Amino acid sequence: MSVTSSRTRGGSRNRAEHLGPDRRRPQILDAALQIANEDGISSVTIASIASxxxxTRPVVYACFSSRSEILAALIDREERYLGEALPGILRARAVDATEAVFIEGFQALLAAVAARPQAWRLLYGNPDAEVTELFGRGRAxxxxxxxxxxxxxxxxxxxxDAERKLSALVEFWVSSGEGAVRTLLGSDSDHSMTPHDLGAFIGAAVYRGMRSA
Structure with missing residues (x-):
């Protein structure tokens, strides 16, 4: 992350470069996201972001009035990114839903995760109660x-009895996607699957489970 303050010759902080709130807010949210991923949500504070x-902390306060406001803005931003990815993940080919359609959908989901892992880790891989409380609209x-x-x-x-089974099958579908996301984010061994392979495996399993319901 780039340093945005000017310094004296002695190395002490002089004053932050004046960017204005509109340009500074994205930097603050990026910093909060990085801190959350590296050290946990509890480590996201005004002081840690400023550091x-x-x-200085007043620079952060000039953009957000509190830590809670920063967290809410961060979740809202990442949910918007999720919403923008949805059309490619959930394609409008419902009636013609072959196994290939489910596989392609899960592969698209995991490709989106691989492209922006920090955001997905915040929303789907974070057990912190604060995130759970804020997150929900995106899942809905x-x-x-x-x-x-x-x-x-x-x-x-x-x-x-499709109408009676619909809610349970939707939850099965969505939960399988969340599980696939967590599996990909938690993969760090030589035996982990690629997004393409994991998407093919989960997509085929979900399709077969639904067809046999």
Whole structure:
């Protein structure tokens, strides 16, 4: 992360470069995300963010009034990134939902995770109660989109008692995706699967589970 303050010859902090709140806020959120991933949400404080950016605390306070406001803004931003990725993950090919469609969807999901792991780790891999409390809208969007896609698919498959099973199957689908995300984020061994291979494995398993329901 780049240093944004000017310094005296003796090395002490002089004053932060004046960027204005609109330019400074993204830097503050980026710093908060990095701290959360490296040291946990509890380590995200006004002081730690200021230290990470090499600025004074008033510079941070000029953009956000509190730590809670920073966390809320960070979760909101990362949820928006998730929302932008959804069209490529949940394709509108519901009635023609073959095994290949499910595989492609899970591969797209895990490719998005691999491209922005810190954000996904914050939302899906963080057990901190503060994150759990703030996060929820993004998952609700995913659940509703899956429900919209799956309802006509079950009808096309001729699933018995489809309407009664719909909620359980949607939760199965979404939870499988969350599990795949956590598996990818937690993979650090030589035997871990690539996003492509893990997506193919989970996508096929979910498809077969739903078809047999």
């Amino acid at each position: 990470s950016l090499d600025v 969007i995913v659940v509703e989109r899956c429900r919209q896609l799956l309802a006509p698919t079950l009808d096309a498959w001729g699933t018995d």
